[in-house]
Amino acid sequence: MSSDDPSKTLPAVDAMREDWAIVDPLMGGTRAMRCAGAQLLPKWPKEEQDDYDNRLKLSTLFPAYSETVKNNTGRVFAEPIVLGKDVPAPIQTYAENLDRQGNNLQVWAQSFFTLALSHGLCHVLAEYPKTVGADGKPVIVTKADEQAAKVRPYAVMVRPQQVLGWRSSSVDGEHVLTQFRYMESVEEDDGTFGTKCVNQIRVLEPGMWSTYRETETADKRKEWALFESGTTSLKYIPLSTLYTGRTGYLTAKPPLLELAHLNVKHWQSQSDQDNILHVARVPMLAVSGIDDDTWVLKVGTASATKLPTGGDMKWVEHTGASIEAGRTSLADLEDQMRVAGAKLLQKDKQAVKTATQAEEEAAQEMSPLQTMAGQLEDTIDQLLQFFSDFIGAGEGGHVQVNGNFDVDYAVETTLPLLLNMASQGRLSDQTLFSEMQRRNVVSSDIKWEEEKAKIAEQGPSLGAL
Secondary structure, three states: OOOOOOOOOOHHHHHHHHHHHHHHHHHHOHHHHHHHHHHOOOOOOOOOHHHHHHHHHHOOOOOHHHHHHHHHHHHHOOOOOEEOOOOOHHHHHHHHHOOOOOOOHHHHHHHHHHHHHHHOEEEEEEEOOOOEOOOOOEOOOOHHHHHHOOOOOEEEEEOHHHEEEEEEEEEOOEEEEEEEEEEEEEEEEEOOOEEEEEEEEEEEEOOEEEEEEEEEOOOOOEEEEEEEEEEOOOOOOOEEEEEOOEEEOOEEOOOOHHHHHHHHHHHHHHHHHHHHHHHHOOOEEEEEOOOOOOOOOOOOOOOOOOOOOOOEEEEEOOOOHHHHHHHHHHHHHHHHHHHHHHHHHOOOOOOOOOHHHHHOHHHHOOOHHHHHHHHHHHHHHHHHHHHHHHHOOOOOOOEEOOOOOOOOOOHHHHHHHHHHHHHOOOOOHHHHHHHHHHOOOOOOOOOHHHHHHHHHHHOOOHHHO
């Protein structure tokens, strides 16, 4: 069935949104998880709504997913992004305020990569301000007009949650984007002092764009109607996509999705544990052997209760066995999440390699995170080329992302082992020194030869006296 509704989402988008329904609250923290309600924290059978609401309000998130995304992003941006010498001077200037909102390339790219890592992909659109006035006449004619008006291309981050759909065609065996639709929010003046946000759908096609806004028809129905349209100087859609878990053209799966599921399980288990602790901390008073409804019970530090003959009264407390089982289960889940989060640093090795692959051994041992950093370079390179095409500057140039992709080491576990090996003569002092630097125990600025000379100058250690 055909559809003229621009808000209609593709089935591929709906499928990705099922994963994002888990990822979004985890990235949003405890408040977002509570807002998700029964979707991520189901009600118990026969649990009263008030009891559930109270349990939900007391539940707190162990932020394993968001912290893993944050830490891996920090590794990719361990060093500033370097603009190549082949980047044209105007574009180098644009990089200082890439999105015209005050964010330079380094800051903008971190937010961009964070979204791509958490959701599987993220998009960036190269935009250029409208050069046609309300009367339809061009306001920018010459380069001088352009410079006077400070008109320049800029980056627009299109979050994966905004995307509604797309169309593509095959040209010489290559996918070419012919239509791209996404939802955006535009801020407009409202009265003398106020502002309001208006949702609209932007539709991009090669050489042209249009926006749609929701209107009310004569019979009170809501529908999306054309609001504005215009043309661009490019014959293609200047959109680039960073994939971290690609499954197809413009589709992806979060690379840390299994960690997300474990984190949700921890959220639910933590809620159960907190609830049972609450119950266990409040002992219950049990009374037996009394059938008289007129009997009055008094409980307090300054009161005594007289029991009828054959009556008994005692405090009943939880044994604590299930509490310990719950604590162990939570600890196990945290270990599993730690392993799942570390997989991006594990280097991929191929057992069978061709001669060419053997010559490029280092490339074959790149970790998934390092591969993603390379894809980020390519995405930014594309963006710079879009900028260059807008201003007619030829080659857009290249960037270099210098991250830290070394595997994490548990210093408290590995350092004693290394020291023991060195003391037994099974490890050289220089190798021990290098391993300490890898674990950030010794500053990377210190050189071994210089340190070796200092050790020789200071004489024997106290242990050698």
